Amino acid sequence: MMKAIKDFVGQFRASIALDKRLIVKKKNRYYLLSEKLKKQIQQDFFYAGVYLGKLKGSIFFPSFLLLTMMAEGKANKIVVDRKTAWLFICGRDIFKQGILEADGSRKGDYTLILNEHNECLGFGKILRNIRKEQDPNKVVVKNILDIGDFLRREKQQSRQR
Amino acid sequence: MSSKEFFVNRYKELGWTYKELQPKPSIRINTMNSDRDDVVNRLESLGVTLEKIPFLEDGYWISKSEFSVGATAEYLLGLYSIQEAAAQIPATLFTELQDKTVLDACASPGGKTVQLANLLNNSGVIVALDIKRRRLFPLSNQLERSRVRNTIVYQMDAREASRLNMKFDRVLLDVPCSGNYVTDKDWFSRRSLKDVERNARRQRQILTEAVNVTKDNGEIVYATCSLEPEENELNIDWAIGTLNLQVEEIKCHGEKGLTNVFGRELDSSIEKCKRIWPGQTQGFFLCKLRKQACG
Numbered sequence: 532m533m534k535a536i537k538d539f540v541g542q543f544r545a546s547i548a549l550d551k552r553l554i555v556k557k558k559n560r561y562y563l564l565s566e567k568l569k570k571q572i573q574q575d576f577f578y579a580g581v582y583l584g585k586l587k588g589s590i591f592f593p594s595f596l597l598l599t600m601m602a603e604g605k606a607n608k609i610v611v612d613r614k615t616a617w618l619f620i621c622g623r624d625i626f627k628q629g630i631l632e633a634d635g636s637r638k639g640d641y642t643l644i645l646n647e648h649n650e651c652l653g654f655g656k657i658l659r660n661i662r663k664e665q666d667p668n669k670v671v672v673k674n675i676l677d678i679g680d681f682l683r684r685e686k687q688q689s690r691q692r
Numbered sequence: 693m694s695s696k697e698f699f700v701n702r703y704k705e706l707g708w709t710y711k712e713l714q715p716k717p718s719i720r721i722n723t724m725n726s727d728r729d730d731v732v733n734r735l736e737s738l739g740v741t742l743e744k745i746p747f748l749e750d751g752y753w754i755s756k757s758e759f760s761v762g763a764t765a766e767y768l769l770g771l772y773s774i775q776e777a778a779a780q781i782p783a784t785l786f787t788e789l790q791d792k793t794v795l796d797a798c799a800s801p802g803g804k805t806v807q808l809a810n811l812l813n814n815s816g817v818i819v820a821l822d823i824k825r826r827r828l829f830p831l832s833n834q835l836e837r838s839r840v841r842n843t844i845v846y847q848m849d850a851r852e853a854s855r856l857n858m859k860f861d862r863v864l865l866d867v868p869c870s871g872n873y874v875t876d877k878d879w880f881s882r883r884s885l886k887d888v889e890r891n892a893r894r895q896r897q898i899l900t901e902a903v904n905v906t907k908d909n910g911e912i913v914y915a916t917c918s919l920e921p922e923e924n925e926l927n928i929d930w931a932i933g934t935l936n937l938q939v940e941e942i943k944c945h946g947e948k949g950l951t952n953v954f955g956r957e958l959d960s961s962i963e964k965c966k967r968i969w970p971g972q973t974q975g976f977f978l979c980k981l982r983k984q985a986c987g
Contacts, residue, residue: 565841565842567816567817567842568817568842568844571793571817571819571844571858572844573846573856575846575847576844576845576846577825577828577832577845577846577847578828578831578832578835578843578844578845579843579844579845580841580842580843580844581841582832582835582836594836595836595837596836596839596841599839616765617765620765620768646765650765650769652765652769678765678768678769678837679768681768681833681836681837682762682763682768684829684833685830685833688826688829688830688833
């Protein structure tokens with residue numbers, strides 16, 4: 532369990548301290564509890580504490596809370612301008628011209644995407660070396676997950692109702 | 693007599709004249725994640741005109757917006773929630789929430805759960821229940837989006853909360869109710885007095901169970917968005933007589949609770965409750981109860 536999370540976090544050249552004792556699993560989903568929640572929680576819970584993400588097969592799908600925790604420490608991060616941030620939330624990839632700052636830029640790595648307020652909007656995969664890329668119109672980061680996902684989930688849930 | 697005439701006549705008998713109203717959209721800023729002024733500035737820079745709701749600390753009406761405020765980055769980042777103004781009141785009626793153990797007995801879709809987490813500043817423990825599994829998904833999404841960290845969600849009927857084997861300092865009962873016509877344009881054609889009475893019975897069952905899981909001297913906030921006295925003052929009158937509960941004074945928007953309902957005299961302490969007739973907000977009823985210590 533911890534390995535899946537650690538391996539995922541490692542792909543951002545990041546590390547976060549998670550207390551193994553406080554992590555609980557429900558089906559394929561992982562949650563981080565406080566000591567107080569740990570004392571009160573019962574087996575048949577549906578959601579608890581900080582949702583960390585879910586494991587599907589061997590692939591770990593992070594929660595936005597986990598990405599936010601990662602963004603608080605050292606990790607690959609890209610800060611994008613306002614327009615790019617909005618397009619990213621709408622599911623679009625990131626062009627070189629929309630990047631304001633990049634901390635970690637190696638092709639093939641994962642990177643967190645932050646807006647101008649340093650708030651984490653999701654993550655993507657670096658397709659081209661960001662520092663070396665000269666063409667402003669080239670896609671340099673592929674969108675993997677963005678906070679627009681909350682809206683997509685809402686739509687999906689209202690269709691199921 | 694049509695269903696509408698029946699209910700409108702009842703409201704008149706209770707001292708209020710029916711009027712057509714449109715609900716005003718409103719938001720509540722999640723101050724655990726953001727600075728209030730910062731969020732206001734960010735929304736205004738997007739072209740949203742906000743009006744401070746005078747009776748709420750973190751509430752704003754949306755006076756003008758060219759787009760849905762449920763589709764901004766700020767919303768998706770959990771910096772604010774979309775919550776009707778009257779619905780923002782119940783969670784604020786508790787005293788000393790920090791580090792407390794709180795039950796949100798009928799929690800989905802989670803607006804008030806997030807507000808409680810905000811008021812607790814993510815401390816303590818919130819247990820959020822909902823009877824229907826499909827309603828737990830939007831609740832969980834709200835918790836993740838709003839970066840809530842102190843809540844455990846169970847699929848459970850509030851009438852079976854004793855199964856948790858827990859005692860709570862504070863219990864929020866935003867009970868399932870008949871609603872009101874402001875938020876449901878077909879309300880009058882869909883509702884009958886029978887529905888109201890059925891809901892009132894279920895609400896009394898929930899109240900009874902809430903008392904079982906509340907610590908001595910603990911607080912219960914009972915709220916409905918119904919205008920019907922059977923679900924409000926009459927239920928509280930029953931609870932005072934049956935469940936050893938005491939009505940507490942609350943200071944918030946609204947008029948005094950009714951102590952005479954269709955000629956029936958109720959416990960005088962019910963005037964400490966608040967009845968909000970539709971106007972600035974949708975209709976609402978609020979009551980804060982204290983479980984008296986045994987012996």
